Amino acid sequence: MWRASFDKWHPMVPVAYSAGIIALAMFGICPSCVGVSLAGGLLFLLLTQGVRAALAKLRWQLPLLLLICLINPLYSAMGSTLLCKVGPFRVYTESLAYGAVMGALLVSVLLWFEAAASVVGQDEVMELGGTLLPSVTLAVSMVMRLVPQLVRRARDARTVAEVTVGRRHGMNEALRILGVLLAWSLEDSVERSDSMRARGWGAGVRRHVYRSHLVRRRDVQALLLLILLFALSAFGVSRTLLGWRFYPRMQGTASPALLAPYVLLALLPSLALLADRLGGKERP
Amino acid sequence: MSLVPTVCDPNPSLLPDENHVPAFELREVSFAYPSDGDGGAHVLKGASMKVPEGAFVLLVGGTGSGKTTCLRLAKREVAPAGNLKGSVLVFGHEVRTLGELASSQLVGYVFQSPDNQIVCDTVWHELAFGLENLGLDQQETHRRLAEVCLFLGIEGLFRKRCDELSGGQRQVVALAAVLAMRPRLLLLDEPTSMLDPVAEKEFLSLLFRANRELGLTVVVATHEPQPMVDYATCAFGLEEGVLAEVSLSALRTRPALDLSMARVAPMTQHARERLLDDVWVRYERSGPWVLRGCDLLLGTGEVRAIVGGNGSGKSTVISTIAGVVKASRGKVGRRYRGRQALLPQQPKALLGCETVREELMEWSAAGGYGESEVVAALERLGLTGCSERHPYDLSGGQQQLLALEKLLLMAPELLLLDEPTKGLDGASRTLVAERVNELASQGRTVLVATHDMAFVKAVAHGVSLLFDGRLGETEETETFFEHSWMWRA
Numbered sequence: 190m191w192r193a194s195f196d197k198w199h200p201m202v203p204v205a206y207s208a209g210i211i212a213l214a215m216f217g218i219c220p221s222c223v224g225v226s227l228a229g230g231l232l233f234l235l236l237t238q239g240v241r242a243a244l245a246k247l248r249w250q251l252p253l254l255l256l257i258c259l260i261n262p263l264y265s266a267m268g269s270t271l272l273c274k275v276g277p278f279r280v281y282t283e284s285l286a287y288g289a290v291m292g293a294l295l296v297s298v299l300l301w302f303e304a305a306a307s308v309v310g311q312d313e314v315m316e317l318g319g320t321l322l323p324s325v326t327l328a329v330s331m332v333m334r335l336v337p338q339l340v341r342r343a344r345d346a347r348t349v350a351e352v353t354v355g356r357r358h359g360m361n362e363a364l365r366i367l368g369v370l371l372a373w374s375l376e377d378s379v380e381r382s383d384s385m386r387a388r389g390w391g392a393g394v395r396r397h398v399y400r401s402h403l404v405r406r407r408d409v410q411a412l413l414l415l416i417l418l419f420a421l422s423a424f425g426v427s428r429t430l431l432g433w434r435f436y437p438r439m440q441g442t443a444s445p446a447l448l449a450p451y452v453l454l455a456l457l458p459s460l461a462l463l464a465d466r467l468g469g470k471e472r473p
Numbered sequence: 474m475s476l477v478p479t480v481c482d483p484n485p486s487l488l489p490d491e492n493h494v495p496a497f498e499l500r501e502v503s504f505a506y507p508s509d510g511d512g513g514a515h516v517l518k519g520a521s522m523k524v525p526e527g528a529f530v531l532l533v534g535g536t537g538s539g540k541t542t543c544l545r546l547a548k549r550e551v552a553p554a555g556n557l558k559g560s561v562l563v564f565g566h567e568v569r570t571l572g573e574l575a576s577s578q579l580v581g582y583v584f585q586s587p588d589n590q591i592v593c594d595t596v597w598h599e600l601a602f603g604l605e606n607l608g609l610d611q612q613e614t615h616r617r618l619a620e621v622c623l624f625l626g627i628e629g630l631f632r633k634r635c636d637e638l639s640g641g642q643r644q645v646v647a648l649a650a651v652l653a654m655r656p657r658l659l660l661l662d663e664p665t666s667m668l669d670p671v672a673e674k675e676f677l678s679l680l681f682r683a684n685r686e687l688g689l690t691v692v693v694a695t696h697e698p699q700p701m702v703d704y705a706t707c708a709f710g711l712e713e714g715v716l717a718e719v720s721l722s723a724l725r726t727r728p729a730l731d732l733s734m735a736r737v738a739p740m741t742q743h744a745r746e747r748l749l750d751d752v753w754v755r756y757e758r759s760g761p762w763v764l765r766g767c768d769l770l771l772g773t774g775e776v777r778a779i780v781g782g783n784g785s786g787k788s789t790v791i792s793t794i795a796g797v798v799k800a801s802r803g804k805v806g807r808r809y810r811g812r813q814a815l816l817p818q819q820p821k822a823l824l825g826c827e828t829v830r831e832e833l834m835e836w837s838a839a840g841g842y843g844e845s846e847v848v849a850a851l852e853r854l855g856l857t858g859c860s861e862r863h864p865y866d867l868s869g870g871q872q873q874l875l876a877l878e879k880l881l882l883m884a885p886e887l888l889l890l891d892e893p894t895k896g897l898d899g900a901s902r903t904l905v906a907e908r909v910n911e912l913a914s915q916g917r918t919v920l921v922a923t924h925d926m927a928f929v930k931a932v933a934h935g936v937s938l939l940f941d942g943r944l945g946e947t948e949e950t951e952t953f954f955e956h957s958w959m960w961r962a
Binding site for chain 2: 312315323327330331333334337338342345346348349350351352353354355365366368369370371372373376377380381383384385386387388389390391392393394395396397398399400401
């Protein structure tokens with residue numbers, strides 16, 4: 190199991206990659222495009238989480254794929270190759286294939302979202318937002334702290350009453366807890382706002398945001414390279430999509446040359462991990 | 474009270490010369506909060522004092538004595554609104570005319586609660602918060618963060634989330650966040666009252682280093698001066714708005730709890746009930762064990778204290794007996810289920826009504842009590858005149874006693890108290906202790922988890938020491954303290 194480690198890059202690199210690959214995975218509705226993104230996502234999952242965790246994921250994702258595959262013919266009775274009739278439904282090969290591709294697409298998008306979450310932490314997002322919207326970033330940071338605190342307090346308020354007067358349910362109990370939390374939070378917020386003002390919040394100076402990552406030349410180079418790869422991939426994917434149709438009969442070919450940039454892009458994180466691994470030591 | 478400003482005797486090595494401008498000075502300061510009556514009661518009456526640069530000053534007084542007002546007057550951004558006469562000077566500048574930016578750079582302020590004063594979710598962001606507000610550039614911010622972390626030895630916490638930290642660590646982070654702004658005068662309002670004794674000592678030693686090594690002037694408002702007397706260069710007492718210098722040696726010998734009522738001998742001990750039998754508890758499936766083979770026998774009518782270090786699992790013992798936390802292994806006695814009450818560390822978890830009276834009436838249907846019992850309870854609390862006030866308008870000690878009284882109206886046989894004296898001043902702790910002694914005299918069983926040893930001496934019949942997830946053999950309170958090495962004094 191290898192740790193997904195991209196923290197030596199400026200956060201904008203993994204964030205840009207994640208946004209791009211998820212967008213491409215969502216729009217490429219044809220068997221070859223979905224195949225590419227699914228393979229890339231699966232490989233990354235295997236490398237970072239190990240076989241057992243990957244299998245555990247697939248245990249619920251594969252049935253999901255199958256379900257979408259089987260449901261689609263019920264909705265769209267289109268196509269030309271009749272497979273069978275189930276009651277009033279006519280099941281065509283094309284419609285079944287479309288369902289399978291949609292299911293696989295959904296699974297691959299889920300995989301890429303998961304990969305993004307493992308690589309891009311909350312700190313990274315804050316770092317990117319901080320330069321553009323300092324106040325929003327601060328608010329997000331506060332919310333990230335206060336929401337779990339609120340949940341903990343709600344649990345405390347409930348259990349304390351539960352121990353003393355027994356378990357109670359319903360609207361009244363919910364309202365009581367809400368009352369406790371509201372008074373408590375308002376009280377705290379007075380001290381918190383004092384603490385903020387005491388440290389110069391709103392003292393009239395333009396806030397600077399401290400960035401714990403610096404943008405380096407290699408970050409810019411990597412970003413430019415990514416943008417180039419994305420442009421080529423988007424071109425390849427859109428041409429492939431234009432040349433492919435499901436109905437009335439599946440038609441079209443996928444040119445390997447057109448999809449090559451997309452293949453490279455989908456394999457990029459896994460290749461980076463492999464390079465790290467085979468290089469033996471962390472690259473600068 | 475003399476009208477001549479009291480100048481405290483500073484550490485001579487720290488003072489450049491006699492004519493040096495004091496770091497903090499009050500000149501004939503009177504202050505009253507606005508009220509509908511004739512100007513309201515005076516919180517400060519002609520207070521004068523001079524704090525030389527580099528001093529470590531204690532400001533001692535009970536709750537409501539005006540300590541906080543005194544400190545806040547020196548910090549423009551959080552100064553109370555009201556009628557102020559006289560002058561408050563910081564390094565020779567009148568505070569009222571000091572700009573907000575200048576004030577936030579010159580004067581640092583650390584608040585009481587480690588929870589409430591933390592603003593951001595990660596430690597690094599919290600430390601950078603004040604520097605961002607000052608508009609410092611990357612290079613300067615980086616240097617200051619580095620230096621404050623090195624000085625306090627908290628580099629290891631830098632990338633952590635604030636919620637992962639203990640209360641003591643969080644308070645150190647709050648101190649660091651203020652120190653990073655490089656103030657010359659540091660004001661602290663009860664900074665250690667929510668901490669356990671070990672964390673308190675750690676915090677104070679860091680504060681002391683900042684004072685001696687960086688020449689920072691420190692003023693600490695506290696109701697519990699004993700742990701910091703040795704660091705202080707002088708002390709002022711505040712009583713009913715009157716400020717006067719007090720000698721440090723007088724503070725050293727002050728008793729922690731002033732009990733008019735002696736501890737009650739246990740009622741005839743009936744059968745001892747086995748409440749925990751080889752109990753193992755952990756919070757995550759593969760997490761560390763918090764309790765490992767924990768046993769507890771509790772006599773009827775006994776007041777038992779559970780003591781132990783920070784994070785040793787005292788609260789877990791209480792929660793397990795209450796049935797809030799499930800044991801992974803072992804048996805938990807159910808004798809008191811439905812006839813027990815739990816006072817949480819934060820009484821606010823119990824208080825959600827609009828008025829004190831409603832608060833006490835809330836469970837009347839479930840508890841089978843009525844208006845007359847509530848009136849009696851109000852009288853016991855001394856809050857008869859305040860029955861229509863919001864519970865949050867009461868002092869911390871009164872809130873604690875109100876929460877306790879609310880539980881007692883349910884007539885529980887077993888009372889579980891989790892750190893009932895946390896954050897309370899001596900007078901309030903005494904009141905809580907007296908109330909517990911009263912309960913003991915009525916034959917109620919009380920289990921109290923605390924690190925307040927003076928409180929243990931005042932109320933407990935027996936003490937159980939929690940360590941390594943296991944409760945040691947229970948000893949009588951006297952025997953426990955006699956055999957103890959660190960708590961004998």
